[in-house]
Amino acid sequence: MRGGGESVEKPESILNSPGNYRPGRLSGSMARYKQPDSDQSQIVILNFSELFPEDHPISRLLETVRRLDLSRFDASYRNDSKQGGRPAMPPDRVLAIIIYSLLYGNLSMRALERDLGQRADLMYLSGGMEMDHSTLGKFRLRHAAAIQELFTQTVFLGIESGFIDLDTVSIDSTKIKASANRRDIGTREELERRYEHLESVCKKRYDEWEASQNDAEQELLAKKIQQLEIQKEKLSLGLEFLKSRPDRKRVHLTDPDADWHKDGSNSFIVGYSAQNAVDFQSGMIVYQEIVTGQSDSTFTSSLVNRVEGVKAEFLPKKTDEIKYVLDCGYASENILKELTGHDLYMPDRELAHKKTGGKIKPEERNEAAAEPPLIESSHALLQFHYDRDNDCFQCPAGEILTFQRERNLQGVLYRHYRRYGCSRCSMKEQCIGPEGKRKELWIQTKHIPDLQVRSLPPHHGSKKKKTGMRSISNPLTLLMREKLATPDGKKTYARRFPSVEGVFGVMKSARNGWQFLRRTRERVQVEWSERCIAHNLARMIGFVRVNPIAADNI
Structure with missing residues (x-):
């Protein structure tokens, strides 16, 4: 509509061909434009050495992977010229592809197979070789032990390069969902009730099948009976597992190692607990382990001793004690007795939840809170x-x-x-x-x-x-409260959150690591080791861009 209310009709050619719209036609000009043809086949020549220079993180990633000792991968093959067999995929290329895929948030090997044909960065890492998800999956399964060993090598590289100093180490855990349906977990009594119910339903369907005279109906009932028998077989295996393992209270029918865990939102998930020890200076992981137990306090001593073993192996000349920073879930009077001699910063649960109903940082508390007589x-x-x-x-x-x-x-x-x-x-x-x-x-x-x-x-x-802190008379717990109330104690404990919690935040949020895709603890451990290897290598090469397409920075 014009200002005077008079309408203007558009040319018929513009209405019929919106894809060929040219602004010049309205003004009477004769401008011409090239028309792309998406159906036209083209040959694209890519020179990856020019596309990704030597200082690009992609190049540094491949170079760093090649610095690792991959001889254990070579020992798994018997395809030399004397024995025969076709050449295998080079381990350095496959590892670089899997690690890079984890860094930009892809955990699926099927999705990685698709990306290998679409992304230039992955084409560069593969060297133009084609790999399907089956090849990648078999590689991870065949070299499971060798992949876990690579994590220790990344710790050694971090210490050798000066990134890791083992001055302050933060220890914490995070709960990660398993590849398991939450409806398929239960105790022995629950599984027995479900088995009896399935038996009654199966008998009812069988009676209906015998009474039916319709072939189509009989075929449908037969399929239902077959599905019920499969479910009964799973329940039977689960019951046998619980009978042979009196220490286990419940079992999942498809992933027997998974168990109930409470995540950060106080909701229960079927999954695993990932225990990590993170060096504060570098943000690199120095020890990691997948466990099935719900209580962190049962792993405190073993985690500290493992980190001490890393120090003895890679930094034997270091004389200063490592400062261990842990949250209240790892604390108890007995643990403080076991770890006497170590420099710990670990509040008890009463101190961490004082008057708030939730955790608060010790550096934010009043120093008088360390003295029990002054507690209101x-x-x-x-x-x-x-x-x-x-x-x-x-x-x-x-x-x-x-x-x-x-x-x-x-x-x-x-x-x-x-x-x-x-x-x-x-x-x-x-x-x-x-x-x-x-x-x-x-x-x-x-x-x-x-x-x-x-x-x-x-x-x-x-x-x-509960309205205040419980009366505490344990001497070591009281001494720890006084230690955390000092300026040095507050400063040291304040390092816990940005170090270990920051690592979990990147691995779970920025890299989509909320769930495991494999089952059983042994395979989940390999999957978690891969993610920790990717994180350590990313810290060493300065790989800050997680997703080049979305340009998300961490």
């Missing part, structure tokens, strides 16, 4: 009066806690007071809890001269709402 509580505080003449404490019930011994715990002197016979006390529930046997107090020797009353919050029973 909505209940009346329990008063333990100190008798200086007899060197003992009198509890709120009037009983006496006598002095036992003085102990030096990592350079700090503590005095130990204890009371036996608390099981019949009327204040047992508030003082030591329903499961406690005796009351113990650990008091720093330097506080004794000025101490008159030791005030502690009452024990919170299982039916009472």
